[in-house]
Amino acid sequence: xxxxxxxxxxxxxxxxxxxxxxxxxxxxxxxxxxxxxxxxxxxxxxxxxxxxxxxxxxxxxxxxxxxxxxxxxxxxxxxxxxxxxxxxxxxxxxxxxxxxxxxxxxxxxxxxxxxxxxxxxxxxxxxxxxxxxxxxxxxxxxxxxxxxxxxxxxxxxxxxxxxxxxxxxxxxxxxxxxxxxxxxxxxxxxxxxxxxxxxxxxxxxxxxxxxxxxxxxxxxxxxxxxxxxxxxxxxxxxxxxxxxxxxxxxxxxxxxxxxxxxxxxxxxxxxxxxxxxxxxxxxxx
Numbered sequence: 001x002x003x004x005x006x007x008x009x010x011x012x013x014x015x016x017x018x019x020x021x022x023x024x025x026x027x028x029x030x031x032x033x034x035x036x037x038x039x040x041x042x043x044x045x046x047x048x049x050x051x052x053x054x055x056x057x058x059x060x061x062x063x064x065x066x067x068x069x070x071x072x073x074x075x076x077x078x079x080x081x082x083x084x085x086x087x088x089x090x091x092x093x094x095x096x097x098x099x100x101x102x103x104x105x106x107x108x109x110x111x112x113x114x115x116x117x118x119x120x121x122x123x124x125x126x127x128x129x130x131x132x133x134x135x136x137x138x139x140x141x142x143x144x145x146x147x148x149x150x151x152x153x154x155x156x157x158x159x160x161x162x163x164x165x166x167x168x169x170x171x172x173x174x175x176x177x178x179x180x181x182x183x184x185x186x187x188x189x190x191x192x193x194x195x196x197x198x199x200x201x202x203x204x205x206x207x208x209x210x211x212x213x214x215x216x217x218x219x220x221x222x223x224x225x226x227x228x229x230x231x232x233x234x235x236x237x238x239x240x241x242x243x244x245x246x247x248x249x250x251x252x253x254x255x256x257x258x259x260x261x262x263x264x265x266x267x268x269x270x271x272x273x274x275x276x277x278x279x280x281x282x283x284x285x
Contacts (some may be wrong), residue, residue: 033063
């Protein structure tokens with residue numbers, strides 16, 4: 001499996017700065033979340049409590065509130081300004097309960113959610129296998145985990161273009177679909193199912209892609225990234241290298257390998273696996 005190292009503090013800073021611009025630029029992330037929500041149409045589930053893990057601005061949290069009118073939705077993110085957006089979703093008496101926390105060590109009780117929903121978030125974990133164990137820990141036996149992430153072919157063109165400019169790390173090393181499947185099995189989840197699809201965004205120029213990534217907070221937060229600003233000469237060299245991918249219609253592609261996964265909470269937990277970390281899921285204010 002590819003080594004996957006994220007500077008969590010840097011990721012939190014970039015997402016916090018992007019809270020106000022995220023929804024206007026997160027076209028792909030919204031589409032992926034909508035497709036994951038549509039998969040719930042084929043699942044017989046009446047959840048009483050739902051966790052939207054890595055909720056961002058809470059768009060999916062609001063959709064889950066509408067889909068399951070009787071359920072309580074907990075929106076969790078590690079960036080407080082994102083949560084400020086999320087907690088305004090829904091109606092006055094029907095809003096998600098916002099929790100600032102880290103998916104690698106959830107501040108939540110064991111076995112308290114019937115559905116854990118996480119779209120385009122786990123790639124920001126510093127320990128994805130540990131994050132999946134945490135998801136299983138808070139999932140009730142028989143509950144459902146559904147998530148999306150990105151695979152190794154994501155931003156392939158960007159990687160190739162930067163590799164022609166310098167040897168620095170300019171993008172994350174995303175995890176393969178099969179490795180995610182292995183993590184689900186290792187965590188003790190039941191009946192895991194994985195699949196993948198490939199989506200492409202197109203741009204008039206390479207800077208448009210960089211602007212979008214910055215606006216949604218998806219800046220380079222790899223632990224091995226180069227520190228300091230990218231100079232104008234290197235940026236121009238990157239743009240020239242990216243030109244090789246311009247298509248017949250004159251657009252520059254940005255490829256995304258989108259991974260979908262779901263699994264069920266095991267009916268029987270291994271001894272010591274379900275550990276209570278707080279006496280309640282949350283205390284009502």
